[in-house]
Amino acid sequence: MRYLTAGESHGPQLTTIIEGVPAGLPLLASDINEELARRQKGYGRGRRMQIEKDQAEILSGVRHGYTLGGPIALVVENNDFKHWTKIMGAAPITEEEAKEVKRQITRPRPGHADLNGAIKYGHRDMRNVLERSSARETTVRVAAGAVAKRILKELGIQVASHVIEIGGVKSSRTYTSIEEVQRITEESPVRCLDAEAGTRMMQAIDDAKANGDSIGGIVEVIVEGVPVGVGSYTHYDHKLDAKLAAAMMSINAFKGVEIGIGFEAARRPGSQVHDEIIWNENGYGRSTNNAGGFEGGMTTGMPIVVRGVMKPIPTLYKPLRSVDIETKEAFQASIERSDSCAVPAASVVAEAVVAWELATAIVEQFGRDRMDLIKENLDKHREYAREF
Ligand SMILES: Cc1cc2nc3c(=O)[nH]c(=O)nc-3n(C[C@H](O)[C@H](O)[C@H](O)COP(=O)(O)O)c2cc1C
Numbered sequence: 001m002r003y004l005t006a007g008e009s010h011g012p013q014l015t016t017i018i019e020g021v022p023a024g025l026p027l028l029a030s031d032i033n034e035e036l037a038r039r040q041k042g043y044g045r046g047r048r049m050q051i052e053k054d055q056a057e058i059l060s061g062v063r064h065g066y067t068l069g070g071p072i073a074l075v076v077e078n079n080d081f082k083h084w085t086k087i088m089g090a091a092p093i094t095e096e097e098a099k100e101v102k103r104q105i106t107r108p109r110p111g112h113a114d115l116n117g118a119i120k121y122g123h124r125d126m127r128n129v130l131e132r133s134s135a136r137e138t139t140v141r142v143a144a145g146a147v148a149k150r151i152l153k154e155l156g157i158q159v160a161s162h163v164i165e166i167g168g169v170k171s172s173r174t175y176t177s178i179e180e181v182q183r184i185t186e187e188s189p190v191r192c193l194d195a196e197a198g199t200r201m202m203q204a205i206d207d208a209k210a211n212g213d214s215i216g217g218i219v220e221v222i223v224e225g226v227p228v229g230v231g232s233y234t235h236y237d238h239k240l241d242a243k244l245a246a247a248m249m250s251i252n253a254f255k256g257v258e259i260g261i262g263f264e265a266a267r268r269p270g271s272q273v274h275d276e277i278i279w280n281e282n283g284y285g286r287s288t289n290n291a292g293g294f295e296g297g298m299t300t301g302m303p304i305v306v307r308g309v310m311k312p313i314p315t316l317y318k319p320l321r322s323v324d325i326e327t328k329e330a331f332q333a334s335i336e337r338s339d340s341c342a343v344p345a346a347s348v349v350a351e352a353v354v355a356w357e358l359a360t361a362i363v364e365q366f367g368r369d370r371m372d373l374i375k376e377n378l379d380k381h382r383e384y385a386r387e388f
């Protein structure tokens, strides 16, 4: 499966075309809209999230609630577009207005894509960069992820996420069951399992905002129900853990990924890292899950545990030094509307991109065209692995 996205942050809409989704998958707009709403909820977002009420429209590939096997086109409108029609060049303007709205953005924000993007594409107006580099695009990535999650759900695979750190405040609760993660995070504005740490995280976000600053954090995605042997060691680009890492790193502002105990493995001897193999009538299992569900680029059958580090948001009310590209003069950054922390929202995006990679690998490995055959093949594989 693959998908493309198109759209600018303040343009009329975001679009995705998803190709390769098997026929016969039950899919309703509400499946997608629930995920879009989850992405919008997190604590620490700016005013933009009050303007948007993200809703997906399914324009092709689905009839009477089931996928057809052809490309699925989804669109999500930007409510904010109505305030930006002139700036985005989508409405006729007078000469006077043109002077105002064509004012160029010439002051790059440290940490954003502004300067590098402007040099790369030859834009003297950095709005031409920020419109597409904006994480507004993650809306349709979540929409594509919702389709992937729907596939996984049909196959008995569940995906959840939680926030384990914001601005140095750490959650002291680790995950025990996916149902618990889903239940608690939907009630926590910072999507944290530890209520006390969650309160301190919100305080840290409020403090950062009051200081004109921003903070980042760490999110964890968990997947349960994945059978052993998805992905492959046979070639670098079949390794599923590598694909998950790339998918996580592709989320705006993500700067690091860990699978299982991740960087902690560097500090422990092998005897305290590798997960011992056990066996009972249900087949093989592991006494621990330090590997986070992967060995040799393949799933072990244990839960997948992937973490991602998000840096603090680049747009700051407290200015950092930068240089105006027209005058070459140093300036203290101008004030723009922005989030102060988007870690809770990003955890929902992380779920979507992980779900996408997994669903793609499973669909390709177990049948491609039809949901019923994929399910049959996967059930046979599960049975085979149990008896192996
Ligand atoms: C959900 C989400 C919301 C974001 N909101 C903002 C924001 O309001 N302001 C901002 O400057 N950056 C925001 N970012 C981060 C930028 O998009 C990101 O830093 C930028 O695209 C540069 O890419 P890089 O940080 O991956 O290098 C957000 C990221 C995510 C995932």
Ligand SMILES: C=C(O[C@@H]1CC(C(=O)O)=C[C@@H](OP(=O)(O)O)[C@H]1O)C(=O)O
Pocket: 009, 046, 047, 048, 049, 052, 133, 134, 135, 136, 138, 139, 252, 337, 338, 339
């Ligand atoms: C619009 C979203 O996030 C945006 C991501 C973003 C950025 O620079 O990445 C900057 C902000 O855009 P604006 O200047 O319009 O407020 C965020 O609101 C969204 O998540 O849907």
